[in-house]
Amino acid sequence: MVRYAVRRLVLLIPTLLGVSIAVFLLRGLIPGDPVELMFFGQSVDQETIEIVRRDLGLDRPLPEQYLKFLLRALQGDLGTSIQSGLPVTQEILNRYPATLYLAISGTLVAIVLGVSAGVVAAIFRDRLWDTLIMAATTVGQSMPSFWLGLLLISLVSVRWGILPVMGSDSPRHLILPALTIGLITSALIARMTRSTLLEVLNEDYVRTARAKGLREMRVVLGHAMRNAALPVVTIVGLQFGNLLAGAFIVEVVFSWPGVGEMAVTAINQRDYPVIQGILLVVSSSYVIVNTAIDVLYGVLDPRVAYD
Incomplete structure (x- = not known):
């Protein structure tokens, strides 16, 4: 039973990694520039747009952007809200x-x-x-x-x-x-x-x-x-x-x-950091709950653990 639980927990790691990749790549499905979409309909100069793009790391190569995103997420840093200026992690924890x-x-x-x-x-x-x-x-x-x-x-x-x-x-x-x-x-x-x-x-x-x-x-x-x-x-x-x-x-x-x-x-x-942070948190929550159910199923029915 312990081996079954450990095996399910080990499989949780690549699953969460896949979730982080999927959430990160979702922004690529959005047509247009994410930063320009944030300020759509607003009078914002190009310099401000470039500053925001640099703050979000969108001026770097895609693999570097993902690694930066992953390392920050592991440290509990999901970025800063464009609208409120507060840390996204803090806002999510409040809600x-x-x-x-x-x-x-x-x-x-x-x-x-x-x-x-x-x-x-x-x-x-x-x-x-x-x-x-x-x-x-x-x-x-x-x-x-x-x-x-x-x-x-x-x-x-x-x-x-x-x-x-x-x-x-x-x-x-x-x-x-x-x-x-x-x-x-x-x-x-x-x-x-x-x-x-x-x-x-x-x-x-x-x-x-x-x-x-x-x-x-x-x-x-x-x-x-x-x-x-x-x-x-x-x-x-x-x-x-x-x-x-x-x-x-x-x-x-x-x-x-x-x-x-x-x-x-x-x-x-169009608060991109908040959207990305929420997607990561709720997707990870779903995966973790499902893993917990798998382990519980093994506890309730030991035959599952020994298969």
Whole structure:
């Protein structure tokens, strides 16, 4: 098991290196000069443009630019924001806890709703509850997060006045964005829970437990669910990584002061160092979370570690 964990952690190094290369090369896909795009529509002389280009290291050969970018990133230096003049690392660290808070809350909501719905659907297979839950998950998977967020704002905040519309001043501000994320994410978790649980319920040891006269709920939760949990854990981990890397739209809809809202603002302002820094951080977060899930999977199922 230890060897498996070490092997996964060693593989993390080239993966993160590949992420840094991809993030660095993304700017080459932007048509035109990145520095000139930053000042598009502004009255800026050529001397200022050259100074900014030199400060960003864009006047150096590409390999040298990447090495400089990588060494600075390893030291925690992601550059300086063009708009605020503050270190990008500092700005991201100020915003990242809010994104992490939202991702954790949304994931917890998704686990509670998704696993519960999946278990009920599996127990009542091909009956009314199963049909209703599967229909709801189909709607949930096809529903855009921004549309659901606006719908919740319209009903819960504007019409009923129960919760605040946007902001982050109190825990009450977290409920709607977490619910938006949780409802959509729970659809996939519910489907996966139902599918894996139905497979496990046909196993011999489950039939043996039923033959002993155990109650159905105890058979499902005490025996079947334990073995059906592994694929669900994987899905939950992947969705959590997705939320860390991509809850941008929800953050913008609810004015949640996380990295996503910061990224949208940076794109609108053409703040190139901030955009690059955010891409590197969220991509690395996704890779690290996935590696952690791989290791956890090996802990839960030792057969994976020995394959």
